[in-house]
Amino acid sequence: MVLYVYALESLILAHGDCDGVCAASIALAARRNAKVVFTNPAGLLSELKSIEAGSIIILDVALTSKHKDEIASEFKRLGSRNEVVYLDHHPLPQGLRVSRLPVKTLKGARGACASELAYAYFKDDLEPEMSRVAIYGAIGDYSDDTPGVRRMLEKWDKRQLYLEAGILVAALEGVRRRDFDFKRSLVNYLSENRLPSADRSLVETAVRESERDEEMRRLVKSLVKTRGKVSYVVNVEWSLGKAATYARAYGGTIVGVAADEQDGNIDLSIRSVGLRSLHRVVSSVAGALGGIGGGHANAAGARIPRGMLSEFISMLDERLG
Numbered sequence: 001m002v003l004y005v006y007a008l009e010s011l012i013l014a015h016g017d018c019d020g021v022c023a024a025s026i027a028l029a030a031r032r033n034a035k036v037v038f039t040n041p042a043g044l045l046s047e048l049k050s051i052e053a054g055s056i057i058i059l060d061v062a063l064t065s066k067h068k069d070e071i072a073s074e075f076k077r078l079g080s081r082n083e084v085v086y087l088d089h090h091p092l093p094q095g096l097r098v099s100r101l102p103v104k105t106l107k108g109a110r111g112a113c114a115s116e117l118a119y120a121y122f123k124d125d126l127e128p129e130m131s132r133v134a135i136y137g138a139i140g141d142y143s144d145d146t147p148g149v150r151r152m153l154e155k156w157d158k159r160q161l162y163l164e165a166g167i168l169v170a171a172l173e174g175v176r177r178r179d180f181d182f183k184r185s186l187v188n189y190l191s192e193n194r195l196p197s198a199d200r201s202l203v204e205t206a207v208r209e210s211e212r213d214e215e216m217r218r219l220v221k222s223l224v225k226t227r228g229k230v231s232y233v234v235n236v237e238w239s240l241g242k243a244a245t246y247a248r249a250y251g252g253t254i255v256g257v258a259a260d261e262q263d264g265n266i267d268l269s270i271r272s273v274g275l276r277s278l279h280r281v282v283s284s285v286a287g288a289l290g291g292i293g294g295g296h297a298n299a300a301g302a303r304i305p306r307g308m309l310s311e312f313i314s315m316l317d318e319r320l321g
C-alpha cells in the first residue's frame with residue numbers, strides 16, 4: 001500500500017475502463033497537477049485509507065454495499081479537510097446517501113456516465129472541445145443516448161467520433177487490465193484532446209484486438225457451459241465483459257458469466273438481457289460467498305474467493321427466480 005501525501009495536489013482515482021479513462025482525462029485537463037491512480041470498487045476503500053491529505057477526485061468507481069459504512073467514514077475523514085469530488089453513475093448501495101456526506105457530487109440525467117458527469121462538473125476549466133473525450137467515454141459505456149451527450153454531439157460529426165471511440169475501446173480491451181502505465185499515459189494523451197487514431201500504436205492494438213475478438217468469440221461458443229438460466233465460461237483469456245456477453249448469447253440464456261481465476265480470487269463479469277437489477281443479485285450472491293460485487297441493471301462484476309465458482313453459478317441461477 002502506498003501513502004499519497006500530496007499536500008497541494010489532487011489525486012484522481014478512476015476505474016480503468018473506457019469511461020473511467022475518459023473521465024480521468026477530463027479531470028486531468030481541468031486539474032493539471034493531479035496524479036492518476038486506477039482502482040475498482042473492491043479496491044476503493046483501501047485506496048481511501050491510504051490517503052493522508054490532498055484533494056481527491058473519484059471517477060466511475062462504484063461504492064460497494066460491503067464497504068459502504070467504512071467508505072462513508074473515509075469520505076467524512078477526507079472531506080472535512082480536503083475537497084473530495086465523487087462522480088459516478090452506478091446504483092448506490094441501499095441506505096447510503098452521498099449527498100449527506102461532505103463530498104461534492106453531481107447527479108446527471110438518468111444514464112449519464114462518469115465521463116459526461118466529469119465534463120459537466122469541470123466544464124468551466126475545460127476547452128469546449130474536450131466534449132469529444134466525454135463522448136468517447138459515453139460510447140464506451142453504452143451511455144451516449146442521454147440529453148447531455150446528444151447536445152454535445154450536435155457540435156461533432158458522430159461517425160468520426162464513433163471511429164475514435166471504437167479504437168479506444170478496442171485498444172483498452174487489448175491491453176492487460178492491470179497495465180496501469182499504459183492507461184496513465186493514455187490519460188495524459190487524451191487530456192490534451194489528441195485523437196486516438198493519431199496514435200498508430202493505439203490503432204495497431206485496436207486492430208489486433210478486433211482480430212482476436214473474432215477468434216475468441218468462436219472459442220467462447222465452443223466452451224460455453226449452461227446451468228439453468230446461466231451460461232458461463234472460465235479462464236478464457238479475453239475481455240471478461242465480452243466473454244460474458246457471448247457466453248449468454250451462445251448459451252441461449254438470460255445471463256452470461258465469464259470467470260477468471262487470479263491468485264486467491266475469481267474475477268467475474270456478468271451480463272444479462274431484460275433484467276432490472278442484476279447488480280443487486282450479483283452483490284448479494286457474491287457477498288454470501290465472502291466476496292464483493294455490483295454494477296448496473298444488466299452488467300455487473302464481482303470478485304469471490306477461489307473455489308467458489310460452482311456455488312456462485314448455482315446461487316445466481318436460483319436467485320434469478
Ligand SMILES: [Mn+2]
Nearest residue numbers: 019060114141
Ligand atoms: Mn462508467
